[in-house]
Amino acid sequence: MTSVAVPLRAQSERVGPTRRARLLRLELRHSTMIWLLPLLGALFYFDAFRTAAGYPPFWFVRSSVILNHLVPDFSLFVAGVAAWTGSRDGRRETVDLVTMAAQPRCATALASFAATTSWTLAAFLGCVAVLYGATATQASWGGPPWWPVAAGAAVLCAFCALGFAAGLLLPGRFTAPLAALVTFLVLIVAFRVVIHESHPTFALLSPMNSVPHGDAGVFFHYFPDLYIVQIMFFAGIAIAVLGGLGLATASGSRIVWRTAAVVTALGLAAACTGVGLAGTARVEADGVVIPAVHDAASDRPIAYTPVCQQRAIPVCVQPAFRAYLPDLVATLNPLIHQFAGLPGAPVRVEQSSSSTIPELSVALSTTEIDTLVGASATLTGNPLVLHLALTELPSQSEPPSSQPLAIEQAAFVDAFIGPAEGTLGDPAQAAIEAALLHSASSLPTPAAQAANRFAALAPNVQRAWLASHLPALRAGHIALAQIP
Amino acid sequence: MNVDIDHLTRKFGRTQAVAGVNLQVGPGVFGLLGPNGAGKTSLLRMMATVLQPSSGSLRLLGRDPHNHSQRREIRRRLGYLPQNLGYYPGFTVVEFVEYFALLKEMPPARIPAAVADAVERVALGEEARSKLRTLSGGMLRRVGIAQAIVNDPELLLLDEPTAGLDPEQRVQFRAVLRELGETSTVVVSTHLVEDVGAACTEVALIDRGNIAFRGTPDELTARGAGHGLGDSPLERGYSAVLAGGRA
Numbered sequence: 001m002t003s004v005a006v007p008l009r010a011q012s013e014r015v016g017p018t019r020r021a022r023l024l025r026l027e028l029r030h031s032t033m034i035w036l037l038p039l040l041g042a043l044f045y046f047d048a049f050r051t052a053a054g055y056p057p058f059w060f061v062r063s064s065v066i067l068n069h070l071v072p073d074f075s076l077f078v079a080g081v082a083a084w085t086g087s088r089d090g091r092r093e094t095v096d097l098v099t100m101a102a103q104p105r106c107a108t109a110l111a112s113f114a115a116t117t118s119w120t121l122a123a124f125l126g127c128v129a130v131l132y133g134a135t136a137t138q139a140s141w142g143g144p145p146w147w148p149v150a151a152g153a154a155v156l157c158a159f160c161a162l163g164f165a166a167g168l169l170l171p172g173r174f175t176a177p178l179a180a181l182v183t184f185l186v187l188i189v190a191f192r193v194v195i196h197e198s199h200p201t202f203a204l205l206s207p208m209n210s211v212p213h214g215d216a217g218v219f220f221h222y223f224p225d226l227y228i229v230q231i232m233f234f235a236g237i238a239i240a241v242l243g244g245l246g247l248a249t250a251s252g253s254r255i256v257w258r259t260a261a262v263v264t265a266l267g268l269a270a271a272c273t274g275v276g277l278a279g280t281a282r283v284e285a286d287g288v289v290i291p292a293v294h295d296a297a298s299d300r301p302i303a304y305t306p307v308c309q310q311r312a313i314p315v316c317v318q319p320a321f322r323a324y325l326p327d328l329v330a331t332l333n334p335l336i337h338q339f340a341g342l343p344g345a346p347v348r349v350e351q352s353s354s355s356t357i358p359e360l361s362v363a364l365s366t367t368e369i370d371t372l373v374g375a376s377a378t379l380t381g382n383p384l385v386l387h388l389a390l391t392e393l394p395s396q397s398e399p400p401s402s403q404p405l406a407i408e409q410a411a412f413v414d415a416f417i418g419p420a421e422g423t424l425g426d427p428a429q430a431a432i433e434a435a436l437l438h439s440a441s442s443l444p445t446p447a448a449q450a451a452n453r454f455a456a457l458a459p460n461v462q463r464a465w466l467a468s469h470l471p472a473l474r475a476g477h478i479a480l481a482q483i484p
Numbered sequence: 485m486n487v488d489i490d491h492l493t494r495k496f497g498r499t500q501a502v503a504g505v506n507l508q509v510g511p512g513v514f515g516l517l518g519p520n521g522a523g524k525t526s527l528l529r530m531m532a533t534v535l536q537p538s539s540g541s542l543r544l545l546g547r548d549p550h551n552h553s554q555r556r557e558i559r560r561r562l563g564y565l566p567q568n569l570g571y572y573p574g575f576t577v578v579e580f581v582e583y584f585a586l587l588k589e590m591p592p593a594r595i596p597a598a599v600a601d602a603v604e605r606v607a608l609g610e611e612a613r614s615k616l617r618t619l620s621g622g623m624l625r626r627v628g629i630a631q632a633i634v635n636d637p638e639l640l641l642l643d644e645p646t647a648g649l650d651p652e653q654r655v656q657f658r659a660v661l662r663e664l665g666e667t668s669t670v671v672v673s674t675h676l677v678e679d680v681g682a683a684c685t686e687v688a689l690i691d692r693g694n695i696a697f698r699g700t701p702d703e704l705t706a707r708g709a710g711h712g713l714g715d716s717p718l719e720r721g722y723s724a725v726l727a728g729g730r731a
Contacts, residue, residue: 020716022595030574093570096534097631101587102559108587253554 027115057138060217080180082163090171105249141320144150154234161241219353221298223287233274240267312340318350352387486669492540501526503693513665515684516673523693537596563637569628573617583633602634696729
């Protein structure tokens with residue numbers, strides 16, 4: 001036959017990279033995953049990114065979208081594309097050509113798998129970089145948490161391996177959509193169903209249940225225990241599946257077979273260990289503790305220097321909440337003016353963690369961040385300090401001034417006026433609280449009438465009355481009729 | 485002998501595709517002739533180490549393909565063009581040939597030159613950067629030949645290599661076959677007797693899984709002298725042998 005192309009000859013003289021690197025380069029260049037990148041980018045923007053933008057700019061809260069939105073969104077497509085790639089030789093009728101090659105079939109398959117997984121992880125990490133980059137511009141304290149990223153990567157690798165194995169062993173045009181459908185059923189249905197059943201172990205293994213507490217990474221370290229176990233479980237599955245593929249494609253090679261058997265055993269051991277450890281988990285106020293992997297150092301609260309705004313009563317918040325300080329001060333300012341200098345008034349208002357609310361178990365059955373945060377205020381110490389837990393923080397994207405912080409006002413007033421710990425409040429206390437909060441009812445009840453009477457007084461008159469009657473009011477010795 | 489086959493059989497369920505074939509093939513171009521369903525492709529796939537024989541023994545290039553390490557050695561020295569060539573539509577000609585050069589474990593430094601050489605030998609230099617999805621059936625067949633010869637195989641197995649080639653390409657390809665046959669063993673399975681007559685030094689005629697004739701193309705021609713059907717002497721010899729065997 002005639003010789004035509006000259007440039008090929010010239011290019012052929014250079015020495016390229018190694019055989020495996022070249023194989024991987026070819027697979028990377030022709031990976032189907034490339035075609036899916038724009039779709040994954042759009043999914044990330046419209047689901048994970050926009051959801052995160054609606055959360056307060058705290059690292060752990062924002063990072064929750066990685067496992068709750070980004071990974072499930074990606075997993076469906078990743079499993080489908082991996083199955084499509086795995087079934088390539090079967091669909092394209094190149095099985096004979098690939099089988100008769102000297103390179104073991106498992107090595108060829110591994111190159112295809114590595115290319116698909118590499119693009120998947122690159123897309124995933126790119127999205128995480130965008131998410132964290134945006135958070136970095138808004139968060140005033142702390143740093144990006146990497147455990148959710150590692151867990152997400154392990155989950156994606158596992159679904160990539162499962163999809164690829166399905167495609168390789170059952171090649172066909174319908175393998176890819178079936179793999180995506182099965183992934184959907186596993187992630188969205190199966191894990192969600194077991195949450196409500198009596199299988200807490202499997203519920204804990206679901207990546208979508210790793211909802212961090214609202215104060216994680218702010219007042220206390222988030223326990224990585226659950227992430228570690230999830231990584232063990234999903235990475236174990238990925239390794240075991242790859243080992244299984246090696247066993248299926250060993251084609252008589254003892255070395256390949258033995259190596260694949262060892263890899264499969266290691267993967268299964270890791271996955272089973274993950275399941276076993278998840279069974280030992282206990283839910284505590286600060287997070288899920290798994291004794292075998294728990295680091296006692298993470299039990300200590302995070303040290304920080306509060307950010308304060310000086311007023312008659314200084315108001316201090318954790319540095320992560322710096323952006324909310326002006327709004328909080330503006331909210332509390334009328335009360336501060338009213339209470340400063342009164343007997344039993346606090347010398348400082350300090351933000352405290354809301355983690356003492358023993359509702360973390362709720363975290364296992366919900367993905368709603370807001371439900372994890374409560375509001376409370378307590379007056380403790382000598383001199384008295386008002387510890388105020390902030391509640392339902394507005395997102396950074398909304399103007400702070402538009403956000404009502406009335407619940408903090410109520411907590412402040414209740415801590416100051418309300419009954420002592422262990423006692424019930426009386427009508428006079430409730431009436432004064434309602435008057436100070438301008439929330440008195442218009443109903444013709446004695447309490448409402450008393451509250452409206454007190455609210456109608458000038459602030460200096462209110463303050464003078466409180467200065468002389470506060471101890472009696474707090475002790476429950478004031479009757480409604482005594483309220484001016 | 486580069487191919488040494490002894491009582492080789494292959495069954496697919498109740499169908500006996502290859503029924504106790506004995507065959508020894510040395511260097512040169514060896515033709516496997518036979519009607520459709522005679523067992524040519526099954527025999528070739530066993531020689532390509534893709535298909536396991538049901539019974540009998542097979543030695544290729546002096547090695548036993550049952551042994552894993554020897555099979556790997558054989559595969560490094562083997563070229564194979566299947567009857568139905570599968571391909572990856574998104575690959576270019578060069579990438580496709582390079583891909584199989586890598587799978588055949590050629591030394592990386594040699595691959596670019598070998599790929600260029602193989603692509604030029606099948607006259608696809610101008611289409612070297614074209615995606616396979618844009619090529620015609622004949623061009624794809626030539627890509628398949630390029631991937632088969634890229635490793636300079638000692639044993640080259642070609643299943644219907646000229647199917648889809650136009651007459652000019654077929655003539656050129658026969659020249660390539662003769663050239664390859666000077667240094668290695670080339671086994672060509674075909675039902676086109678012109679290819680055998682023009683390129684093969686030896687020929688075997690397979691019918692119903694058995695070898696019905698073994699000899700040179702001239703000897704096959706001689707079998708058809710005075711009787712047999714066909715337009716050419718070789719075709720008459722072919723049909724005479726088949727008719728004799730079936731009788």
